[in-house]
Amino acid sequence: MTKNPVKIVLLIGALALVGILALYVYNTTTPIGEKQKQLKDLGGEFQLNSLNGTVSLEQYKGQTVVLYFGFLNCAEVCPSSMSVMSAAFSLLPAEEYENVQGFFISVDPGRDDLESLNKFAKYFDKRIQGLTGTEEEIKALTDQYGVYFDLVDMESSELSYTVDHASRFYIINPEGKLVDAMSHTTTPIELAAGIERVLGNRLAKK
Structure with missing residues (x-):
């Protein structure tokens, strides 16, 4: 039976669109349809919870901070990204390693408890902490940093929902500015x- 070339072209186009949307979700800092903010307009102080108590960005003034937003039921992207962070830390000179702090921030506080977050983060590196907050705090922080995430229902899965989210590393300088x-x-x-x-920029200012 001869295949309809128009249907084939439409199918290829649909698959390409799905691929483009997937790349957008992983790399964007804004939801579809919203105006993208400039980096200079993002970032700032925050307070979240860790296993050992409240953590604020202010506590890490003088250190370079790397943030990653994800969730524990993220099967591939989050673990691989945390492996990248850990490997990057291992490449730093000893002095800089002692002055860098990584945070894995869960955008799924309803399922991700602090003990599990701490265990997950420390598995990758001792200088990475697991953090989260209330739904309201996470929504405010992701808006503040331009992080896209969305809860997606999964009726045919053991998990009632999953999370689509931007997958990026946010680097904050020792003055607390997102750079x-x-x-x-x-x-x-x-x-x-x-x-x-x-x-290097910090040393150049001294």
Whole structure:
């Protein structure tokens, strides 16, 4: 039976659109349809909960901070991204490693408890902490940093929902200013270089 070439073209186009949307979700800092904010308009102080108590960005003034937003039921992207962060930290000189702090921030506080978040984060590196907050706090923080995420129903799965989310590394300088947002496709070498650029700028100001 001869296949309809028009249907084939439409199918290929639909698959391509799905692929483009998936890449958008993982790399964007804004939901579809909203105006993208400039990096200079993002970032700022926050307070969230860790297993050991309240954590604020202010506590880490003088250090380079790397944020990653995800959730524990994220099967592939989040663990691989945390592996990139860990590998990047291992490439830093000893002095800079002692002055860098990573945070894995859960956008799924309804399922991700602090003990599990701490265990997950420490599995990758001792200088990574797991954080989360209330739904309201997470919504405010993701808006503040331009992080897209959305809860998606999964009726045919054991999980009642999953989370679509932007997958990026947010680098904050020792003054507490957001200076870079790097894609989840960033390599450990590239992320380490981004962290070291922050260090270089700090040293140049002294």
